[in-house]
Amino acid sequence: MAIIEPANKEIGENRKGKKYASSIRFWHWINFIIISGSLLTVLINSTLFDRAERSLVKNELINAGASVSDKQAGAVTHGLEDQVWGIHINFGYALAALFLLRLIAEFFLPSAQRLLPKLKKAYQAYFILKKEREAAKHELVVKGLYLIFYLLLLIMVITGLLLAFEDYTGIRENINHSIKEFHGFCMYLILAFIVLHLAGVFLAERANGKGIVSDMINGGEN
Numbered sequence: 001m002a003i004i005e006p007a008n009k010e011i012g013e014n015r016k017g018k019k020y021a022s023s024i025r026f027w028h029w030i031n032f033i034i035i036s037g038s039l040l041t042v043l044i045n046s047t048l049f050d051r052a053e054r055s056l057v058k059n060e061l062i063n064a065g066a067s068v069s070d071k072q073a074g075a076v077t078h079g080l081e082d083q084v085w086g087i088h089i090n091f092g093y094a095l096a097a098l099f100l101l102r103l104i105a106e107f108f109l110p111s112a113q114r115l116l117p118k119l120k121k122a123y124q125a126y127f128i129l130k131k132e133r134e135a136a137k138h139e140l141v142v143k144g145l146y147l148i149f150y151l152l153l154l155i156m157v158i159t160g161l162l163l164a165f166e167d168y169t170g171i172r173e174n175i176n177h178s179i180k181e182f183h184g185f186c187m188y189l190i191l192a193f194i195v196l197h198l199a200g201v202f203l204a205e206r207a208n209g210k211g212i213v214s215d216m217i218n219g220g221e222n
Contacts, residue, residue: 019215020113020215020216021105021109021110021113023101023105023108023109024105024109024113025216025217027098027101027102027105028216029216030098031095031098031102034091034094034095034098035095035190035194037087037091038088038091038092038095039187039191041084041085041087041088041091042088042187044084045081045084045085045088048080055073057073057076057077061073061076089160089164092156092157092160092161092164093164095153095156095157095160096157096160096161099153099154099157102150115143115146115147115150118139118143119140119143119144119147121139122136122139122140122143123140125139125140126140142200145193145196145197148193149190149193152186152189152190152193153190155182155183155186156183156186156187156190159179159180159182159183159186160183162176162179163179163180163183201213
């Protein structure tokens with residue numbers, strides 16, 4: 001029922017000439033929040049709870065009147081780090097669910113609003129029809145980057161779930177370590193995409209694409 005209702009709403013919006021369907025706008029902003037939260041947990045653990053901060057924890061506890069060894073201070077820091085990673089894992093579950101919903105929504109969207117038909121149309125316009133090649137090239141690059149972004153999300157979801165359930169997958173520890181490294185590498189690629197995306201939106205707002213942000217909020221007009 002939750003999927004059918006947005007689909008019906010999207011059909012209505014499409015008849016009114018909406019540029020972006022309601023489910024895509026919802027997905028866009030919730031996805032932004034989840035990825036931002038996930039990146040924030042990584043930043044917190046890499047800065048506040050790394051090994052270099054154990055002496056700070058120890059000194060603060062000593063100043064508070066406690067008698068603390070290096071090992072005990074490390075245990076406190078490690079415990080706090082585990083709490084943050086728990087939040088990170090929950091963000092990962094939310095991202096996996098959201099990615100699945102995005103795949104489902106793709107089948108319910110009008111053809112003009114689906115990613116692959118848009119990419120195919122841009123490809124044909126640039127390589128086959130060879131008309132308005134500058135605009136077609138821009139559209140091809142933008143949609144190609146979005147496709148790469150979705151592939152990166154898929155990799156993040158799969159590797160994240162493998163790490164979250166590593167006690168049950170039976171995968172060897174050295175392979176799990178490689179999966180973790182690859183998961184972290186893809187996170188940096190997603191971060192790079194976000195920077196490019198924000199820069200592109202900023203430049204478009206200053207040029208001939210004014211209203212991109214508001215269109216992603218209210219749907220825009222075709």
